[in-house]
Amino acid sequence: MVVDAAATVGIDIPVYCYHQALGPLGACRICLVEIEKMPKLMTACTTAATDGMVVHTQSQAAEKGRRGILEFLLINHPLDCPICDKGGECFLQDYVFQYGAGQARFEEAKIQRHKEYPVSPYILVDQERCVLCQRCVRFMGEYVGEEELLMDGRGVHTVITNVPGIPLTSPFSGNVIDLCPVGALLSEPYHYRARPWNIEREDTYCSQCPVGCSSSVTGRDGQVVRLEGRPTPGQWGWLCDHGRFTYDFGAHPTRLTEARLDGEPVTVGRAAQVLGQRLAAVVREHGPDAVAVLTGGSHTVEDHYALRRFADEVLGGSRAGLVKPVEADLPLALLGTFAELDQSDTVLLLGTDPYESAPVVHLALRENVRRRGLVVKALGDRHLLRDTLAGEEWVVEPGGMAAALAAATAGVSEHPDARLAAEGLAPADESLVRLGQALMEPGALTVLWDGREQDLAPALVALARARGEHPTRVLPTFGPRNWLAAARVGIPTDYETSRRILMDAADGRIQVLLLWGADPVRDFPDGDLAARALERCPEVYFGGVFPPDGAELLAGVLPTAAWAEEAGTYVNMEGRLQTGRGAASAPGQARPTRNILQAVARAYGTPLRKLDEWDPYEGTVDDRLVLPPLEGSVRPVSPPPAAESGFRLISGLEVALTHDPSEVAARTKEDRPARMHPADLADLGLLTGSGPVELSSGDRSFRVGVRGDPRIPRGRVFVPRGLRGVPINRLGGIAVAVRAVEEVASR
Amino acid sequence: MTSEELGTGGAPEWNPEWASWAAAAREEFPRAQSALMPFLHRVQTDEGWLRPEALDAAAHYLELPRQYVESVVSFYSLFRTEVTGHRTIHVCMSLSCALAGSDALLHNLEEALGVRVGQTTPDGAYTLLEAECLAACDLAPACQVNLRYVGPVPPERFQTLLEEEVSTREDA
Amino acid sequence: MKTLDRHYLLRHRDVPGIDTLQGYEADGGYSGLKKALAEFEPDAIVDLVKASGLRGRGGAGFPTGLKWSFLAKDGRPRALVVNADEGEPGTFKDRELIEHNPHQLIEGMLIASYATRSPESFIYIRGEFLHGHEVLQRAIAEATERGYLGDRVLGTDFSHHMYLYRGAGAYICGEESALLESLEGRRGNPRLKPPFPAVAGVYGLPTVVNNVETIANLPPLILNGAEWHRQWGTEKSPGLKVMSVSGHVTRPGNYEVPLDATLRELVEMAGGVRTGHQVKAVIPGGSSMPLLPAGQLDTPIDYESLVQAGSMLGSGGCIVMDDSTCIVAAVARVVRFYRDESCGKCTPCREGTYWMTDVLDRLEGGQGELGDLDTLLDVADNINGKAFCPLGDASVGFMVSAIRNFRDEFVEHITGRTCPLGARLYDTVNY
Ligand SMILES: Cc1cc2nc3c(=O)[nH]c(=O)nc-3n(C[C@H](O)[C@H](O)[C@H](O)COP(=O)(O)O)c2cc1C
Ligand code: SF4
Numbered sequence A: 001m002v003v004d005a006a007a008t009v010g011i012d013i014p015v016y017c018y019h020q021a022l023g024p025l026g027a028c029r030i031c032l033v034e035i036e037k038m039p040k041l042m043t044a045c046t047t048a049a050t051d052g053m054v055v056h057t058q059s060q061a062a063e064k065g066r067r068g069i070l071e072f073l074l075i076n077h078p079l080d081c082p083i084c085d086k087g088g089e090c091f092l093q094d095y096v097f098q099y100g101a102g103q104a105r106f107e108e109a110k111i112q113r114h115k116e117y118p119v120s121p122y123i124l125v126d127q128e129r130c131v132l133c134q135r136c137v138r139f140m141g142e143y144v145g146e147e148e149l150l151m152d153g154r155g156v157h158t159v160i161t162n163v164p165g166i167p168l169t170s171p172f173s174g175n176v177i178d179l180c181p182v183g184a185l186l187s188e189p190y191h192y193r194a195r196p197w198n199i200e201r202e203d204t205y206c207s208q209c210p211v212g213c214s215s216s217v218t219g220r221d222g223q224v225v226r227l228e229g230r231p232t233p234g235q236w237g238w239l240c241d242h243g244r245f246t247y248d249f250g251a252h253p254t255r256l257t258e259a260r261l262d263g264e265p266v267t268v269g270r271a272a273q274v275l276g277q278r279l280a281a282v283v284r285e286h287g288p289d290a291v292a293v294l295t296g297g298s299h300t301v302e303d304h305y306a307l308r309r310f311a312d313e314v315l316g317g318s319r320a321g322l323v324k325p326v327e328a329d330l331p332l333a334l335l336g337t338f339a340e341l342d343q344s345d346t347v348l349l350l351g352t353d354p355y356e357s358a359p360v361v362h363l364a365l366r367e368n369v370r371r372r373g374l375v376v377k378a379l380g381d382r383h384l385l386r387d388t389l390a391g392e393e394w395v396v397e398p399g400g401m402a403a404a405l406a407a408a409t410a411g412v413s414e415h416p417d418a419r420l421a422a423e424g425l426a427p428a429d430e431s432l433v434r435l436g437q438a439l440m441e442p443g444a445l446t447v448l449w450d451g452r453e454q455d456l457a458p459a460l461v462a463l464a465r466a467r468g469e470h471p472t473r474v475l476p477t478f479g480p481r482n483w484l485a486a487a488r489v490g491i492p493t494d495y496e497t498s499r500r501i502l503m504d505a506a507d508g509r510i511q512v513l514l515l516w517g518a519d520p521v522r523d524f525p526d527g528d529l530a531a532r533a534l535e536r537c538p539e540v541y542f543g544g545v546f547p548p549d550g551a552e553l554l555a556g557v558l559p560t561a562a563w564a565e566e567a568g569t570y571v572n573m574e575g576r577l578q579t580g581r582g583a584a585s586a587p588g589q590a591r592p593t594r595n596i597l598q599a600v601a602r603a604y605g606t607p608l609r610k611l612d613e614w615d616p617y618e619g620t621v622d623d624r625l626v627l628p629p630l631e632g633s634v635r636p637v638s639p640p641p642a643a644e645s646g647f648r649l650i651s652g653l654e655v656a657l658t659h660d661p662s663e664v665a666a667r668t669k670e671d672r673p674a675r676m677h678p679a680d681l682a683d684l685g686l687l688t689g690s691g692p693v694e695l696s697s698g699d700r701s702f703r704v705g706v707r708g709d710p711r712i713p714r715g716r717v718f719v720p721r722g723l724r725g726v727p728i729n730r731l732g733g734i735a736v737a738v739r740a741v742e743e744v745a746s747r
Numbered sequence B: 001m002t003s004e005e006l007g008t009g010g011a012p013e014w015n016p017e018w019a020s021w022a023a024a025a026r027e028e029f030p031r032a033q034s035a036l037m038p039f040l041h042r043v044q045t046d047e048g049w050l051r052p053e054a055l056d057a058a059a060h061y062l063e064l065p066r067q068y069v070e071s072v073v074s075f076y077s078l079f080r081t082e083v084t085g086h087r088t089i090h091v092c093m094s095l096s097c098a099l100a101g102s103d104a105l106l107h108n109l110e111e112a113l114g115v116r117v118g119q120t121t122p123d124g125a126y127t128l129l130e131a132e133c134l135a136a137c138d139l140a141p142a143c144q145v146n147l148r149y150v151g152p153v154p155p156e157r158f159q160t161l162l163e164e165e166v167s168t169r170e171d172a
Numbered sequence C: 001m002k003t004l005d006r007h008y009l010l011r012h013r014d015v016p017g018i019d020t021l022q023g024y025e026a027d028g029g030y031s032g033l034k035k036a037l038a039e040f041e042p043d044a045i046v047d048l049v050k051a052s053g054l055r056g057r058g059g060a061g062f063p064t065g066l067k068w069s070f071l072a073k074d075g076r077p078r079a080l081v082v083n084a085d086e087g088e089p090g091t092f093k094d095r096e097l098i099e100h101n102p103h104q105l106i107e108g109m110l111i112a113s114y115a116t117r118s119p120e121s122f123i124y125i126r127g128e129f130l131h132g133h134e135v136l137q138r139a140i141a142e143a144t145e146r147g148y149l150g151d152r153v154l155g156t157d158f159s160h161h162m163y164l165y166r167g168a169g170a171y172i173c174g175e176e177s178a179l180l181e182s183l184e185g186r187r188g189n190p191r192l193k194p195p196f197p198a199v200a201g202v203y204g205l206p207t208v209v210n211n212v213e214t215i216a217n218l219p220p221l222i223l224n225g226a227e228w229h230r231q232w233g234t235e236k237s238p239g240l241k242v243m244s245v246s247g248h249v250t251r252p253g254n255y256e257v258p259l260d261a262t263l264r265e266l267v268e269m270a271g272g273v274r275t276g277h278q279v280k281a282v283i284p285g286g287s288s289m290p291l292l293p294a295g296q297l298d299t300p301i302d303y304e305s306l307v308q309a310g311s312m313l314g315s316g317g318c319i320v321m322d323d324s325t326c327i328v329a330a331v332a333r334v335v336r337f338y339r340d341e342s343c344g345k346c347t348p349c350r351e352g353t354y355w356m357t358d359v360l361d362r363l364e365g366g367q368g369e370l371g372d373l374d375t376l377l378d379v380a381d382n383i384n385g386k387a388f389c390p391l392g393d394a395s396v397g398f399m400v401s402a403i404r405n406f407r408d409e410f411v412e413h414i415t416g417r418t419c420p421l422g423a424r425l426y427d428t429v430n431y
């Protein structure tokens, strides 16, 4: 289109309705230009640029046309820039300033419409300011495929609204705030909170899931007050609402802002001193093996580097590991990128529904489906596809994904590793052969995987080897958000390392356990082991932003600075390093990890030097981790667990439920996080389609709210991992009994 | 939700026939969203206007977002989403009819019915609406009563529209 | 102007009972279809229509045969859509054709579908035409029963299915791409082109959209040939046209005339204006077209002559205004129509018509200022040629011509603070 061609040579043609992701519409007409040999002015957004075309953007005719359109847009637009949230960030204001007429000629009455009309708990619409560019409606309806906003009425009475009583619920709805070129769609939480001239707006990357979307953080008076999407080359700048509206987590009431020793408040300096002295004493007496460090993978790369050096140099070689909410390890050699995803001939969702686990990746997939007809494949223990992302899927028994993948591969490949992985498994049936054929298609394959089922790692390696020179890539959708930072600095990220550390702690072989942002009781797949470790280890210290489960067992707590409170580097799920800047200050006594560790090291007697001279980007290629070669042998995959009667527990990761605590995002908090097939709910007597249930296995049980979801196969109950107060990692086993219970307390 | 569930408990009812009307519309127009308008016409012919439940039903049976249905309905001036009287009187206000006195006619009707254009009489007997060119300029001032043409109706003969035996909705 | 021996389009005027299949067949109905199927290859019909010079009667006057030949030739099935959304103020010819001579439309659609190799056709009829809808429903049922519609029409290899679809009150749905949107069950917003309907029309099929009257021309054309058609009208505008004459004439109605009739002849056919009154101005082709003052009444109605005179034939809705007409009020009323019927998609049409309506209402009520006239003309210029679809242009043609030709009357409204004719168009209703 002419407008894009002009942009490549640095000529800015104003647009409202046009957006490259949405395609041309031609509605607003602000982009009128004069094109030689054409009788009328043309819209630059709908006219394809051709060779030899001569376009005038500043001719008298073009300027008059544009001025006329601006004047039209203003006749029903209130002149309230001084009190408008978008004042200073508004394209109408900008263009009028740049191209508009000086004198207003319209003297008639403006149409009165809704102002500050809530279409969702997060979004207000000011219909008087709307220029009807349709970006929001088209984004929701066509791009996302969730038609929640609509154009109501006709002609000059057309407004953007929702159906009364049906608020927007899509997790992508917040993007319309960014898309709106004027101040018509407003963020309710940001409304009247700040003005463009008293804020700081810094480039950052969202901290709530491993996608790490590029964004801008707005700080005011030391607090984060807003997060917006930020387009970068190759990325549209979409955010999901879980990320967008969790920006306030740093100010959450449960945020750690003071240091504690044995439950008593102390200064950070004092706590660091005590910790340093205790560590020195323990290492002196028992050696470095008596101390271990576990990271939760949410701190920055720089912090992880400090942690690593602390373990190596100060403690003299203590073990370190990563606590992640899944049991499997990704062969890093297979780590893929979003660019590769966009070019993949085949995409497999392996146990993960990116809409839940990595929402913006869902949008990327949908765009691929729309743009180039990609047919997504899915293999899971529940239905992973959805209306907005149709494709082809295979649903297998709980715990059976690895066996299915290995059998499917072996069903169509003679490769020795494929055979080895499938050794002892039943041969692929017709349906799995079809899956195998799909996965062995020539061209590039990208697998989205949520890291459940340990045996999927060898099965994936076997698949990659069987595919030979056709690229096989894996994008891990599991958190923690910055777990690859551990990989960057050489902290082992595998399950076995952290399991060993916890076992040793539980067996009394570790005297001091240092948890850095790690919450093993909640997150570690073997929750019982983690709980035993915390109970038996004589001294557990915690540094981080929110208290972990079992906080009462801690010997000491050190509050650390969080995302946006300092500049820092994060590694996203494609292994890309991204450095965000700070826009707020850490509250209370919270301090950057590096400062705290330095203080501990000083008290220990072995200062940590030159931490700041390290460059996280050193040795990376295109800002991306350098991946190891694909090595190691494949082992046979275990057969799927035998079918048992009763319900089976399945799980997965959901950003919506496991993001940081946030008062803003709590507006739409789901209090029935578990899901079952509606018919199963009816069988349990939950005829309204939701309610509390008790899940039990052996002598363990807990209660959780459950809602109906036809995408969960019958006989299964889906409970997300990592939820506070919903300890599925302590049920031990996938056979569970489910019974409906009385509502405990009204919410 | 099924219509049976919705038809219970004193909630505004779904007409049990809607399901078959929707099916018929889909059978006749299976492609795109074409079945929507025929279904809405059928409901409006039956009830005179489109209750919110009818829009819910359209969304449900035709498998369309409720928002989509709302958006389409609001575009077309014949689709009514407010209670509508037994007789809907449309007075054409476009140029040829205006030249023949449709303004005075409309005014007389407003006086006689005691409502403004766009409103329904409290007894639910009449709804008075203005129309754009009805393609009946030879009958200027042209009107429709329940979409049946009546004209010419000189302003002083407005009573014709209220009394003359034109077909009502039931046989429309 | 050559006088007509009989009606070819308004055939029911000569032959009562023609609205039933029986009556239509008794008058030789469907013999055009039979001839087409028996004697013509589809392409030969396209050539015949090209040779006849038939031009679209929906408004733009685009050559019909040429339009058909633009259909994408990639083997996909095609579709014919008949535009029966007649809504241009002043136009009521299609309604008469539909209500009284429905089988000629159906026969014409079959011929057009055979010529364009379309297995399906659609009639998009405006929602207000409840009666017309019923008439067509019945006629289609009759034709289906008699084997004109359905599989293997009249035992030939040609199969055809016809759909009847009701709009719901939106003038913009007469615009062909908005019509297609509406036919697919969406809001009637015009579509971005390309792709043109000939490549991707209804349901994505290559589609021809033709007006009712255009299609009704086909049966006599097939029977009588291209030369017969060319005996009327002019070289570039041959044939017959149904003109709707309304406004200040004593016998408003449709008149089937050769395309070289003059406006004066039309006004006379319609009984002229009331005694004691003079024609003030005439809009020749529906309210989207500029007016011509009385002095131009001798202009022939062919497409070229009307353009030369400063207006257009449009859909043939001829509105006659006599000297009692307040031109300011007339303009206010017409612009209001476009404000109410603008779909709202594009800025200039949506906001511009709103602005002009407000100013004109003020002017008409005697509250105008002299600067308003220049503002109106400049606003019109900012709409003209800048809107997404032709409705924007349509909204300003009449107003601009009225200010040009009757500027004094506007000025008198302003300086005298009231209508000099004492004839306020809507002095009773204040809405
Ligand atoms: C705003 C607008 C309204 C229109 N209304 C009608 C209409 O009511 N009937 C019609 O046949 N054509 C109408 N047209 C013209 C159609 O777009 C189209 O050109 C016509 O149906 C083609 O048929 P034809 O080639 O047989 O004339 C309208 C065009 C515009 C821009
Ligand atoms: S000109 Fe614009 S607003 Fe008017 S009808 Fe056409 S697209 Fe709609």
Ligand code: FES
Binding pocket: A014, A015, A016, A017, A018, A025, A026, A027, A028, A029, A030, A031, A032, A043, A044, A045, A046
């Ligand atoms: S940006 Fe070109 S018309 Fe809106």
